[in-house]
Amino acid sequence: MVETDDRAYVIEFKLHDTAESAIRQIREKRYFEPYLDCGKDILLVGAAFDVNTRNIERWLVETP
Secondary structure (H helix, E strand, C coil): CEECCCEEEEEEEEECCCHHHHHHHHHHHCCCHHHCCCCCEEEEEEEEEECCCCEEEEEEEECC
16 A cells, blocks of 8 residues: 555555456455545556566556
């Protein structure tokens, strides 16, 4: 979770899995719920790391 003045980012990182799986986990476990009334835009960020390059292979951004 990262907050700025106008946004709240709910972030899930995955290794040996997909960015889609990360977003699915955020939604299923409802990690964003505590921030629904914060008055900020909420963004769900799922990121998958590539083990070989040690970089983010793919990332997705959605709203709740």
